[in-house]
Amino acid sequence: MREVPDLISRLPDQYFTALLGRVAAAALAGGEPLVDLGRGNPEVGPPEHVVRALTECAGRDDVHGYAPFSGLPALKEAIAIRYGEVYGVHLDPSREVAVLPGTKTGLMEFAMCAVESGGTIVLPDPGYPDYFSAVALAGAKDVPFDGFDVAADAMYLNFPSNPTAATAPDGLFAEAVQWAERSEAWVLHDFAYGDLVFDGRRPQSFLAVEGARRVGIELFSMSKTYGMAGWRLGFALGNAELVRRIELLQDHVFAGIFRPVQEAGIAALTGPQDSVAERRTTYERRRNRALASLERIEAQSEGTFFVWFRLPDEITVESLLVEHRVALAPGEGFGARGAGWARLSLAVSDEILDRGLERLRAAFA
Numbered sequence: 001m002r003e004v005p006d007l008i009s010r011l012p013d014q015y016f017t018a019l020l021g022r023v024a025a026a027a028l029a030g031g032e033p034l035v036d037l038g039r040g041n042p043e044v045g046p047p048e049h050v051v052r053a054l055t056e057c058a059g060r061d062d063v064h065g066y067a068p069f070s071g072l073p074a075l076k077e078a079i080a081i082r083y084g085e086v087y088g089v090h091l092d093p094s095r096e097v098a099v100l101p102g103t104k105t106g107l108m109e110f111a112m113c114a115v116e117s118g119g120t121i122v123l124p125d126p127g128y129p130d131y132f133s134a135v136a137l138a139g140a141k142d143v144p145f146d147g148f149d150v151a152a153d154a155m156y157l158n159f160p161s162n163p164t165a166a167t168a169p170d171g172l173f174a175e176a177v178q179w180a181e182r183s184e185a186w187v188l189h190d191f192a193y194g195d196l197v198f199d200g201r202r203p204q205s206f207l208a209v210e211g212a213r214r215v216g217i218e219l220f221s222m223s224k225t226y227g228m229a230g231w232r233l234g235f236a237l238g239n240a241e242l243v244r245r246i247e248l249l250q251d252h253v254f255a256g257i258f259r260p261v262q263e264a265g266i267a268a269l270t271g272p273q274d275s276v277a278e279r280r281t282t283y284e285r286r287r288n289r290a291l292a293s294l295e296r297i298e299a300q301s302e303g304t305f306f307v308w309f310r311l312p313d314e315i316t317v318e319s320l321l322v323e324h325r326v327a328l329a330p331g332e333g334f335g336a337r338g339a340g341w342a343r344l345s346l347a348v349s350d351e352i353l354d355r356g357l358e359r360l361r362a363a364f365a
């Protein structure tokens with residue numbers, strides 16, 4: 001029998017695939033229609049002018065061949081200008097920006113480009129489960145974040161956090177930079193929910209901190225800010241050496257991104273930005289509703305489109321799914337420290353959210 005290469009066998013179980021499977025099985029089991037608050041898929045797509053840019057570009061004859069492998073220079077410029085305007089970060093688009101087919105890919109590439117196999121990577125706990133996949137692909141070991149007194153080769157940070165919906169504590173980015181300089185290690189900041197912050201907070205880029213681009217990169221995703229999750233477009237920004245390595249790796253494993261997707265990305269980044277503010281306001285309004293409804297529960301959300309809350313004693317995500325027909329993401333799926341907690345998604349219609357909150361109230365009564 002042909003052996004499975006170690007690279008494949010060491011990949012962890014895909015947490016989200018398993019979660020979707022359990023929810024689908026519960027839905028098939030019959031009973032009241034399920035209310036699914038377990039997923040993190042933006043429920044509203046990009047604004048009209050972005051879709052128009054895609055279709056207009058796709059109607060041209062000259063866009064169907066290979067696009068430049070490292071991305072359109074105008075797209076790199078567009079994200080660099082947005083970084084200047086929104087986050088006060090000035091980037092050199094030719095050296096400090098790599099175009100990615102979604103930032104999930106960048107999460108994997110960073111580990112492979114920054115860490116030798118056998119190295120150690122610090123991960124948030126609880127944190128986004130795909131970070132474990134990155135560690136496995138790089139043949140590295142992971143340790144949960146427990147402060148900056150740690151010997152490691154790289155660290156993943158993620159604020160606002162999926163799943164805890166917390167924004168970056170004051171001074172944490174600066175500490176991360178100092179740690180990386182001291183340890184000669186690299187930092188990746190996953191900024192997937194960067195623009196979705198509540199209560200008048202301003203989005204905080206890791207790269208706005210002094211020295212950050214000497215030690216790491218930030219991943220900016222078009223998925224949540226512009227509702228373009230299915231389009232697969234994102235960026236790695238900051239350290240020029242890491243950007244170079246990521247582009248080199250992509251030269252070997254990808255052949256660029258369909259030009260109409262890139263042109264639409266330019267339209268999204270440079271066009272009217274009211275949809276970004278609207279999204280933020282919508283999620284903040286739903287967050288307020290969820291927190292009011294879970295009033296006696298320990299719950300938090302400073303950003304993202306999630307609420308993170310402690311499950312009352314005797315209640316599990318499984319019992320909520322089976323007995324109350326409401327799906328949540330179980331905290332332990334995000335790491336050992338997530339046990340006893342759950343993540344609720346606000347990326348659903350008001351009606352579905354209200355129905356789910358009603359069921360949770362009944363379950364917790």
Ligand SMILES: Cc1ncc(COP(=O)(O)O)c(C=O)c1O
Nearest residue numbers: 102103104128162192221223234
């Ligand atoms: C924390 C976090 N990082 C990264 C991603 C990946 O985003 P993208 O669509 O850019 O690959 C997600 C998607 O859900 C996420 O929640």
